[in-house]
Amino acid sequence: xxSKSLKLCRALCNNTQHGRNIFxxxxxxxxxxRIQRRLFSNDPQPxxxxxxxxxxSEKPQSHDTRRNEGGAGRRPFSSSLNDVELAKxxxxxETWWDPVGPFKPLHAxxxxxxxxxxxxxxxxxxxxxxxxxxxxxxxxxxxxCGGGILSEPxxxxxATVVGIDAVEKNTKIARLHAELDPVTSSIxxxxxxxEKLVEEQRKFDAVIALEVIEHVADPxxxxxxxxxxxDTNGATVISTINRSMRSYATAIVAAEYxxxxxxxxxxxxxxxxxxEELVLILQRASISVQEIAGFVYNPLTGRWxxxxxxxxxxxxxxxxxxxxx
Amino acid sequence: xxxxxxxxxxxxYNTLRVPKxxxxxxxxxxxxxxxxxxxxxxxxxxxxxxxxxxxxxxNMIGQYDIAIVGGGMVGIAFACALSSMPLTxxxxxxxxxxxxxxxxxxxxxKTDLPDPRVSTVTPATISFFKDVGAWDYVQQNRHAFxxxxxVWDYTGLGYTRYNARDVGKEILGCVVENKVLHASLLSCLxxxxxxxxxxxxxxxxxxxxxxxxxxxxxxxxxxxxxHGSFVKLDLSNGxxxxxxxVVGADGAKSYVRELAGLKTTGWNYSQNAIICTVxxxxxxxxxxxxxxxxxxxxxxxxxxxxxxxxxTMSPKESxxxxxxxxxxxxxxxxxxxxxxxGPHPQSSSVSNYGDxxxxxxxxMTSSSKECFEVPPKVVKIASxxxxxxxxxxxxNDYASNRVVLIGDxxxxxHPLAGQGVNLGFGDATVLSKVISDGISIGSDIGEISLLRKxxxxxxxxxxxxxxxxxxxxxxxxxxxxxxxxxxxxxxxxAQFITPLKKNIISYATGEQKWPLFx
Numbered sequence: 025x026x027s028k029s030l031k032l033c034r035a036l037c038n039n040t041q042h043g044r045n046i047f048x049x050x051x052x053x054x055x056x057x058r059i060q061r062r063l064f065s066n067d068p069q070p071x072x073x074x075x076x077x078x079x080x081s082e083k084p085q086s087h088d089t090r091r092n093e094g095g096a097g098r099r100p101f102s103s104s105l106n107d108v109e110l111a112k113x114x115x116x117x118e119t120w121w122d123p124v125g126p127f128k129p130l131h132a133x134x135x136x137x138x139x140x141x142x143x144x145x146x147x148x149x150x151x152x153x154x155x156x157x158x159x160x161x162x163x164x165x166x167x168x169c170g171g172g173i174l175s176e177p178x179x180x181x182x183a184t185v186v187g188i189d190a191v192e193k194n195t196k197i198a199r200l201h202a203e204l205d206p207v208t209s210s211i212x213x214x215x216x217x218x219e220k221l222v223e224e225q226r227k228f229d230a231v232i233a234l235e236v237i238e239h240v241a242d243p244x245x246x247x248x249x250x251x252x253x254x255d256t257n258g259a260t261v262i263s264t265i266n267r268s269m270r271s272y273a274t275a276i277v278a279a280e281y282x283x284x285x286x287x288x289x290x291x292x293x294x295x296x297x298x299x300e301e302l303v304l305i306l307q308r309a310s311i312s313v314q315e316i317a318g319f320v321y322n323p324l325t326g327r328w329x330x331x332x333x334x335x336x337x338x339x340x341x342x343x344x345x346x347x348x349x
Numbered sequence: 350x351x352x353x354x355x356x357x358x359x360x361x362y363n364t365l366r367v368p369k370x371x372x373x374x375x376x377x378x379x380x381x382x383x384x385x386x387x388x389x390x391x392x393x394x395x396x397x398x399x400x401x402x403x404x405x406x407x408n409m410i411g412q413y414d415i416a417i418v419g420g421g422m423v424g425i426a427f428a429c430a431l432s433s434m435p436l437t438x439x440x441x442x443x444x445x446x447x448x449x450x451x452x453x454x455x456x457x458x459k460t461d462l463p464d465p466r467v468s469t470v471t472p473a474t475i476s477f478f479k480d481v482g483a484w485d486y487v488q489q490n491r492h493a494f495x496x497x498x499x500v501w502d503y504t505g506l507g508y509t510r511y512n513a514r515d516v517g518k519e520i521l522g523c524v525v526e527n528k529v530l531h532a533s534l535l536s537c538l539x540x541x542x543x544x545x546x547x548x549x550x551x552x553x554x555x556x557x558x559x560x561x562x563x564x565x566x567x568x569x570x571x572x573x574x575x576h577g578s579f580v581k582l583d584l585s586n587g588x589x590x591x592x593x594x595v596v597g598a599d600g601a602k603s604y605v606r607e608l609a610g611l612k613t614t615g616w617n618y619s620q621n622a623i624i625c626t627v628x629x630x631x632x633x634x635x636x637x638x639x640x641x642x643x644x645x646x647x648x649x650x651x652x653x654x655x656x657x658x659x660x661t662m663s664p665k666e667s668x669x670x671x672x673x674x675x676x677x678x679x680x681x682x683x684x685x686x687x688x689x690x691g692p693h694p695q696s697s698s699v700s701n702y703g704d705x706x707x708x709x710x711x712x713m714t715s716s717s718k719e720c721f722e723v724p725p726k727v728v729k730i731a732s733x734x735x736x737x738x739x740x741x742x743x744x745n746d747y748a749s750n751r752v753v754l755i756g757d758x759x760x761x762x763h764p765l766a767g768q769g770v771n772l773g774f775g776d777a778t779v780l781s782k783v784i785s786d787g788i789s790i791g792s793d794i795g796e797i798s799l800l801r802k803x804x805x806x807x808x809x810x811x812x813x814x815x816x817x818x819x820x821x822x823x824x825x826x827x828x829x830x831x832x833x834x835x836x837x838x839x840x841x842x843a844q845f846i847t848p849l850k851k852n853i854i855s856y857a858t859g860e861q862k863w864p865l866f867x
Contacts, residue, residue: 123798131798138790154435156788177791204578205593205793 120171120197129285130173130235136319136328137234137339138177141261144315144341145230148259157182165228165253167218168236172198176208178232185211186228188221218249227255234263234339238296244305251309254344260311263319263339267296270335274321299334306342313342411546413443414794415784416582416592418552418605420446422468422527423756423773424598425534429481430781432543436788437781441544443590445582447551450531457490457532465624465732466527467657468770469636469649471858475523477778478533482540486533492525493652495636499722500840502640503690507840510719515847516854521636524649524657530770550584555595555608555752578793580751594795595752596780598773601742603758609749615742615761618822620644621667622739623660626732627682629725630654637724639686640836644822646685648724655731658682661739671734678734679727686724694721694840739763741819747808748800755780760811763818768857772811779806 119125143153151158160182166175169187171194179185179202189195195213202208218233231253233246240246247262254260265275272293279285297305303313317330319337328337415431417424428444431437444451470478478484498521501508513521538545579591597605606613622644633650644661651657660682662670670678687693742761747754756773783803784794792799824836843850 123796135790135792142790156436156439176793180788180791180793 120173120194121201127171127173129279130170132321132326133319133328133337134173134177136330137174137263140317140330140339140341141178141232142181144261145259148314148341148343149229155182159183162229163227163255164230164232165221165226167231167233167250167253169198169213170194172202172208172211172213174232174234175211175213176202176205179208179211183230186221186226187211187213188216188218189213190215190217218246218253222249222252226253228253228258229255230259230261232261234261236264237262237302238264238291243297243302244308247305247309247311251306251311251344254311256344257346258344260306260342260344261339262302262306262342263337264302265291265296265337266335267293267298267301268335271296271337274336299338299340302340306340310345311342312345313340315341411443411590412441412579413546413590413592414440415594415596416443416445416580416590417596417598418445418582419597419599419603419756419758420444420448420451420547421598421600421756422531422534422770423777424596425451425531425538426477426481426774427596427598427755427777427781428543428545429483429534429538429541430477430777431784432538432541432545433481434781434785436785438541438543440784440794441546443546443548443592445548445550445552445584447549447585449549451535451547451549457529462731463491463626463651463653463655463657464526464528465626465657465735467524467649467651468527468530469522469524469768470530470774471522471768471771472518472520473858474771474774477774481534481537483533483537486536487523487525487529490526490529490533491652492523492529493634493650494520494523495634495650496520497635498638499635499724500638500640500843501694501721502836502840503642504837505692505694506834506837507844508694508721509840509843509850510721511850511854512719513854516851516858518854518858521854521858524636524651526651527770548584548586548588548590550586550588552582552599552604552608553585554583555605556581556583578751578795580795593751593793594784594800597752597754597758598756598777599758601740601757601761603744603754605752606744606754606758609752611747611749611752611754612745613742614745615740618739618741618763619664620661620739621664621736623658623662623667623670623734623736625658625730625734626651627656627658627679627727628654628729628731629656630728631725633725635722635724637686641685641690646682648686648727656725656727658727660685664738667736671736675730678730682727686727693723741815743812743815747804748797750797751795753780753800753803759807760815762815763822768814768818772814775810776803776807779803 120127122128123131142158145151145162146153146158149162151160151162158181159178162183164178164183164185166172166178166185166187169175169189172187175185175187175198187195187198189198192215195215198211199213202211202213231250233250237243237246250260250262265271276291276293280288280290299316303316306313316334317339318332318334319328319339320331320333321328417428424444424446428442431440431442475484478487496513496519498511499508500511511521513519579593580595581589581591582595583589595605595609597603597609599605627648632652632654633648633656636650637648639646643663643666646658646660649657649659660670670681673681740761741763744754744759747759755776757769759776760772762769762772780803783799783806786802787794787796787799843853
């Protein structure tokens with residue numbers, strides 16, 4: 025879980041720099057084309073599996089040679105698939121999706137996270153919780169999607185999902201895995217960052233960033249980006265680890281050093297946020313937190329459950345204030 | 350061959366996709382990813398879901414969420430359970446069974462003689478039937494509730510009488526013919542608007558497709574990966590279908606279990622059971638079970654003065670009893686249920702114990718005061734005598750990737766207490782709930798981690814019941830002095846120790862999951 029996030033963090037820092045440079049370097053014509061594409065991307069993207077060769081941004085632009093690495097081209101690699109590479113990624117995809125592999129803790133935790141998101145979003149958007157696809161009609165972005173462990177359940181619940189991750193490998197794997205099921209093959213995976221999506225002025229009904237914020241360089245800026253992606257009256261969901269004695273003992277000493285669930289050095293305790301801090305920085309980003317729940321791990325059953333105990337893992341659901349833009 | 354068909358499908362799919370894409374680009378907002386899913390289902394619906402007419406349709410490859418192999422009581426019960434829950438009723442289900450009864454809506458004549466194949470359904474199973482809406486049908490047909498049960502053995506040292514009133518219940522169980530149970534579930538399934546397709550055929554092969562292999566073999570035609578999360582099932586009539594999850598409900602000799610490579614543990618008892626329907630002069634309203642040196646004999650009421658007999662004995666004896674003339678067999682049955690092999694237990698001993706152990710039995714249940722009774726005499730045999738060997742079989746795992754076993758395919762038990770089918774219905778209920786929970790959090794329903802939740806919930810319970818029944822079997826087939834005394838002590842304990850008795854009843858009726866410790 026965290027190794028991806030760590031990579032993401034690094035990539036995020038690098039890419040943000042990159043992205044800004046590129047943005048500055050953009051010519052006017054490029055910008056006008058961007059606007060056109062933006063209109064497109066605000067439309068629902070029902071079939072994102074095929075390369076969107078019709079998208080204006082994919083048209084040859086000789087003056088912008090760095091378009092691919094900047095992530096401005098939304099599908100920089102779809103045309104350059106090669107068998108050997110894909111076979112390699114599919115091998116890694118197996119570990120992302122192996123419930124007893126390196127991402128086991130994430131798989132174990134996922135049902136609990138999803139059930140929180142389900143109940144919070146159903147309540148907020150007044151969706152029928154007894155429906156098999158309660159999120160039908162909702163546009164959701166999964167920031168730091170990794171292999172798509174959260175994006176796929178969201179898509180099965182009917183949402184129009186965009187999964188973004190700064191690590192290109194992750195989005196490739198995620199796309200490869202999502203292709204296996206016709207229901208999830210509609211997920212749009214992009215190798216990009218939240219900041220870039222903000223620049224593209226994309227808006228979502230719900231913005232979800234799970235286990236990401238503890239790895240970003242500037243959590244307050246990150247929250248502002250999440251808020252900017254959230255549509256008016258939309259929802260933002262963030263999960264992270266508390267900065268407490270218990271979290272040091274469990275998330276770092278136990279998970280990294282004793283149980284080897286995570287690679288050592290995955291988490292920096294000092295960069296964790298307490299629930300109060302998170303509420304504060306979200307408040308400043310004009311998102312008011314409505315609900316916070318903790319996750320507790322039961323070592324006997326190996327399952328996670330929601331609880332009032334916020335001392336280690338917790339998840340916050342907030343809504344965007346009406347008066348802010 | 351398979352690959353070409355897949356490719357064909359994929360190309361069809363693609364061509365059909367194009368107009369859809371343009372459509373949804375035109376459309377403003379709100380319709381999207383789910384479109385493709387709906388589209389898929391619409392595509393399939395037109396090819397496979399006109400239930401009755403298209404039963405025999407060949408060479409169409411249907412794509413389903415769940416394929417249930419085996420349309421017996423447990424398989425149909427599972428389909429009913431899915432159709433009764435809001436999150437699972439939208440699933441597309443295929444049922445594969447060559448039994449022609451699944452296709453037609455045959456009525457059961459109430460005047461028919463009772464079939465010897467009966468089940469004792471527990472209150473837990475009855476509430477399941479009520480939940481899915483199948484119990485009304487059972488009530489319109491022959492069934493017999495019983496609220497009393499008497500268990501005793503040939504040594505005459507003790508007996509136990511159980512009464513539903515001991516636990517504040519109306520009934521202990523209900524005896525219903527298997528065909529009635531099956532027809533009730535089937536009619537309930539036919540009435541619902543559930544997306545089901547019945548394939549009147551047998552499974553011949555099953556291809557579990559691993560993701561990595563799929564991806565490797567199908568590059569660069571990425572679209573072909575669509576079937577990567579499906580199992581392909583080939584049927585004996587040439588049909589094929591894809592399913593995200595295969596549910597093996599195909600009985601003790603499960604072919605699904607074999608194809609999935611799930612190993613079993615088990616043994617044959619060198620014993621056979623004779624089953625048949627018998628007639629009395631009076632109505633029988635109690636379930637009777639007597640342990641004989643050769644094995645137990647059970648007499649279960651099925652209404653209209655009929656009872657069902659399940660009589661366990663050695664294979665040699667069973668072949669004699671099957672072929673002997675009817676009058677002799679009736680005599681042998683009466684002998685076995687009355688004075689044969691040993692005296693009646695003494696009712697008078699009750700008061701002696703009562704005085705001495707009053708501290709233990711202060712809170713006596715009403716049935717503790719009941720005297721030993723002799724079961725009603727059998728006057729006639731009302732069906733053929735059927736013989737089948739007894740065995741115990743348990744699958745070491747209930748689930749593998751995209752395959753899960755329920756009912757007898759996962760566990761075949763001794764028919765001692767008629768618990769076999771109740772365990773199967775328990776499996777069906779739990780599996781449907783696990784799948785519903787999985788759908789609520791957007792899981793892939795064929796995912797092994799989800800199926801393991803079902804296994805974790807059912808396996809210990811099933812093993813406990815199997816171990817108890819096996820233990821009973823072993824304890825009663827040994828005629829050995831000290832053991833006889835122990836058995837007698839167990840009868841007395843069960844007869845007079847109220848909490849123990851209540852516990853036994855709640856466990857046997859499926860109200861409580863664990864014996865003794867809960």
